[in-house]
Amino acid sequence: MxxxxxxxxxxxxxxxxxxxxxxxxxxxxxxxxxxxxxxxxxxxxxxxxxxxxxxxxxxxxxxxxxxxxxxxxxxNPKFLSILQEVFSKHAHEDPDAQSQAQVMVSTSGANLSSGGVLLTGKRARRRRAEVGDSAGGASGQGGVGSAGRGGWIHISDNRRPPDYGRIAWPEDIFGSLEVDGQGQFVGGNGNYQASGTYRLVTRDGILGLSPFLREKLVQRLRELEKQ
Incomplete structure (x- = not known):
């Protein structure tokens, strides 16, 4: 416990x-x-x-x-540990991640809706405008303008998608995947890096996952439940 x-x-x-x-x-x-x-x-x-x-x-x-x-x-810190274990193993397999990786290195990046931020699941509401918004831009984040150079995409909670060309707030980022100039995940699995800043609950809501990652997480939890 x-x-x-x-x-x-x-x-x-x-x-x-x-x-x-x-x-x-x-x-x-x-x-x-x-x-x-x-x-x-x-x-x-x-x-x-x-x-x-x-x-x-x-x-x-x-x-x-x-x-x-x-x-x-x-x-529950144990749950967060299990979540990151699952993401480390399966985040690069998520269709959302694969799609974002391809768009990130495209010529125009015109369809990249989140500035290099991987949106998990369906698009939720746009972030409300805030004074002193500290969310970073796409430069150096594998977002718009990174065509052909690769970089990092960020796996984010879907409770608060960032505006176009911005990255998610630290409390909403699960971790990041590295993409090469051809839109492939570096090392085959993207060298997943946990953010260390994710919070399960913020004022925008509680844990929100893509269907793929939620299925993988539930599968792992069921395996542990049987032990």
């Missing part, structure tokens, strides 16, 4: 997790299951697996309220 982190002034405890009374899915994210604790004050458990009793070691984390917010969620 992962060690809960105190959020704010009150640390959350996990009594009777294995005896969760009911399970439903998270509003707006039908792939995330919500297990309600046995007691009225017990935290909700979030998981990509519907299995009962819930395995706390494989859970996304827990939240003291719904919908989950940045100050209500305690992330």
């Amino acid at each position: 992962f060690a809960p982190r105190a959020l704010g002034r009150q640390a959350m405890h996990l009594p009777r997790w294995a005896q969760a009374r009911s399970v439903s899915t998270l509003e707006g994210n039908p792939h995330i299951y919500v297990f309600r604790g046995d007691g009225p004050n017990d935290p909700h458990i979030l998981s990509l697996l519907p299995s009962e009793p819930v395995n706390s070691k494989l859970a996304i984390g827990m939240t003291s309220k719904l919908p989950p917010t940045t100050d209500s969620v305690t992330e």
Whole structure:
């Protein structure tokens, strides 16, 4: 069981997790299951697996309220480790990643909707305009203008796609893949590098994955569940 982190002034405890009374899915994210604790004050458990009793070691984390917010969620570091393990192995196989790699080195890059940022899953809403937006431009990021030179594409959470020619905010980037001048992944697997800055929950929402990567992650979680 992962060690809960105190959020704010009150640390959350996990009594009777294995005896969760009911399970439903998270509003707006039908792939995330919500297990309600046995007691009225017990935290909700979030998981990509519907299995009962819930395995706390494989859970996304827990939240003291719904919908989950940045100050209500305690992330499970074990889950994040598994996620990065899966991405390291399979991110370069994602059709979204392969498409972005090809567009990145195209002559015009006209169809690159995210400035070298790999959007996972369907396009979500555009990022709202913000004062002091610190998201970087495409230069040196394998975005528009990188035709024939290769570079890096960033695997980003689909909860907040960046504007054209920009890269995602650090908290939304899972990691990056290296692409050569022909649009092929360097080393065959893109030499995946975890960002180290990704957050499961931001003010824009919770974990959002492409169908391909979500399937691979759930597959790995099920394998671990059987052990």
